[in-house]
Amino acid sequence: MSETSSILVLHGPNLNTLGAREPGIYGSVTLDAINGELTALAAKRGVEVELFQSNHEGSLVDRIQDAAPRSAGILINPAGLTHTSVSLRDALAATELPVVEVHLSNVFARETFRQHSYVSGIARGVISGFGPTSYRLGLEALLEILSV
Numbered sequence: 001m002s003e004t005s006s007i008l009v010l011h012g013p014n015l016n017t018l019g020a021r022e023p024g025i026y027g028s029v030t031l032d033a034i035n036g037e038l039t040a041l042a043a044k045r046g047v048e049v050e051l052f053q054s055n056h057e058g059s060l061v062d063r064i065q066d067a068a069p070r071s072a073g074i075l076i077n078p079a080g081l082t083h084t085s086v087s088l089r090d091a092l093a094a095t096e097l098p099v100v101e102v103h104l105s106n107v108f109a110r111e112t113f114r115q116h117s118y119v120s121g122i123a124r125g126v127i128s129g130f131g132p133t134s135y136r137l138g139l140e141a142l143l144e145i146l147s148v
């Protein structure tokens, strides 16, 4: 990974309300806390993260297109768009960057509609079910892919 590139961390719809949103499923940790932990972990390895959350599919696609040239890899929790968005998958695939998909909850133990992901087929791997630890493990995996 070059010295000028960073890791793009993307959060999909409704993840801005983490901490308050369905705490029985998603826990009490806020998105700011998760982002802080990811930033600190990356900094320890000398890597920068670019953080972005949106409730809008098109905004995520725009950010992927904009940030790809300065990114070495993408860590994404696509949230509800996981199960619906061909456009998000296409935008991620077009970057040709390594993508790691993460979920706080174990989507395979939930409703049937959550058990299909449009993103998984173009991701290097998926981590699901460990709460905020899913993000940490996902970042570790991405750093390993990037030999950092």
Ligand code: DQA
Pocket: 013, 014, 015, 077, 078, 079, 080, 081, 082, 102, 103, 104, 105, 106, 107, 114
């Ligand atoms: C989620 C799981 C999705 O099914 C859901 O729509 C989310 C969050 C997770 O992190 O567990 O918004 O991606």
